[in-house]
Amino acid sequence: MFTNIEQCVEFLTSLKKGSSTSIPLEVVTSLLHEFGDPQHTFKTIHLAGSNGKGSTLNALKEILKYSQVEKVGCFVSPHLERINERITISDKQITDEQFLLYVNKVFAAIDEKDGVYPSFFEIMTIVAFLYFADEKVDVALIETGIGGKLDSTNVIDPVISIITTISLEHTAILGDTYDEIAYQKGGIIKENRPVVTTVENEDAIEVLRKIAEEKHAPIAIFNEDFTATKVTQKEHTQMFNYSKGDYAINDVELLMAGPHQINNASLAITTALLLKDAGYFDITEEAIRKALKEAKWAGRFEEYGHLIVIDGAHNPEGTEALIATLKAKYPTREYDFIYAALQDKDHLKSIKMMAEVAASMTFTQISMPNAAPAAELAALSQHHHTYFDADWECVVKRAVEEKEDEHVLVITGSLYFISEVRAFLNNKVKQ
Template sequence: MFHSIDECTEFIFNLRASTYKGEPLEAVRKILLELDNPHEKVKFIHFAGSNGKGSTLNATREILMQHGLRVGAFISPHLERVNERITINHQQITDAHFLSCANRVDDVIQNQLDGQYPSFFEIMTVIACLYFANANIDIALMETGIGGRIDSTNVITPAVSVITTISLEHIEILGDTIEKIAIEKAGIIKKEKPVVVGVKQLEAKKVIYQKATECQSECYFLNEEIEIESLKKGSPQYFNFSFGNYQMKEIPLAMQGEHQINNAALAIAASLLFDMSIQEATIKKALQKAKWEGRFENVSERIILDGAHNSEGTISLIHTLKEVYPTKKYKFIYAALQDKDHELSIQLMDEVAASMSFTQINLPRATKADVLASKSKHPTIHINDNWQQLIENEMKSLQSDELLIITGSLYFIAEVRKKLVEKVDKYDS
């Protein structure tokens, strides 16, 4: 039994590598069964994808909240504290509720699993389901961790599934081809439940469509059934949207970049499939204020945080930089985990960078700064395994025509954001 939130979170953080040796999802299902299957008492929308699922979930949340619904959300990673992962209408789960749920889960593990704990993410999934089931919410939005088919969140049966994008990631778990990864992501599609898809690759779309057909699920693809037209760039940017009988003109979007228009379109479609009575004015008001920390986030006039954790994300980041800041010089700071295609990401940044700086974070799966730097062919490279010192140095030397772009793993962005927001005003003055 945990006696404090600090004791509880410190313990479960150390469960990232699962010690439970059963089949995938087996432990989660056993625990949920002993808790009277709380996940069966909640309506869900389920989000999977290599990139964009967090932004799409957030846009969906804003739309449904603006519509007057009480909306739970389960996301990852957190930026400052674990409570951020489980929210209702943006309000984080309290320490007391978290501890209460965690102790109920711990009791089941001790008595039914002989003390064999599943992973951190699996326990968080169960805590979220338990909390939502007892919180009188209208809908919960659930984001997968890795993949979909054997992800712990896949115990739910959603009203709508969303698959944002697919790229090569976690290849040791999900497979080494786009088709194999698509199979894993498509695993969240459930029988006779609609799925909204932003995936572009033909081979992935075929896999998803086949799975949807097998499940007798309606499948709606971006740029097919869901049509968009980008209009004015800027902040906000504007776009037109068409989905069946729904036609919306000049929708304002706070988030920057063409990829965020794609995410917003998926969010609109998913929201409408859940509740067809949502009004156009509601959607416009929601998207005009929807923002997502750590995704092309201007923490100051000349410093941007972006969790571009794979090559697809890096392509979107660079495209947005060129759209929004075409005349600036780009100075990148990059840190990544071992399971990403960071070599391609680094090559893409090399092509547009004024300088490349590499660092690392204190995680077992983090790639060493010098290993990352060895993938770069840029003439100006800096290496410092102390990310705080590196950022401090780069901020001090930043010129008026330069942007400092801190990117890579979302875990890196989370660590940086804790410290950086407190400091930037000093260097902007």
């Protein structure tokens, strides 16, 4: 039994893969059944996708908050600073005491059952569902970990499923084509439950459409069933028009930066309208406007000090969105990139995209077993101003101190890297 949060987290993170040889979904299903299936005692909305899950979830959470929904649970990953960030109710993180209580409950059930520990993410999933059930949330927004079909969160019967984007990542687990990955992500689509998506790849869309048809699940597809079009860029926000059938809302002000965030916001609006149509919650236009004007997601085009941007663009699609955002917000500036990532990503494609717009590129690495070495990343760059240094703190500190006034310093890559940088900058830079 754990009485100390630090020791508890240390043990949990040592269980990255767990000791169970069963499919994650089966492990979680079995353990949750021991607790009386708490995941079926509250409404859920399930989110899968390669990019945009967090931003979409956060935008929807804000819409629900401004629609006077009292208890909105959120289960997200990864965390940036504290493990408690992964499990929240109406913006309040699970406390250390509550977290220890539920982890100890889960461990006791495991020891009584067979003593075989599931993975870190599987335990976190169970803890979240137990907590949300006990706190009687009105609705919980649940992010998948990887994929969807076999993901440990796929034990719920959501009132709506959301699939954001699909890119070629985690190919060893999910498959190496868009339709194979779409099949896995589409595993969260449930019988007679609506699904909303901004997936753009035609092969992936066809797979999702087929799954939805087989499940008799109404599907709403971006640019077919609902649209969102940017109107103008303001200093701190962007404006867009949204429409779905006969419903339209114009000049929506969005705090989140970048064209891709308009897509994410449109997913949140569409989901909110479906919730309203089903009679779950009273969603108003005023709530939508207020929510999107304020919604922001840490570590995603987050600005620090003067022209310093951090962004967890952890795959080529994320890098593409980051560059589009930079061009939209700072079209006349030059960009100095700092990049660190894990080994399981398509670095070459991301690096090539950054090199096309960069004034300089510096590569570094974080203290993780699967971190991509800075020298190897630098070797992939053809940019004439390429540098590398394995000490990320020295790299960031030097870059901030020596930053050219009119350049944008862009710190990007793995969200694990961004979490470290964010804590560092919170101490050093942010006013």
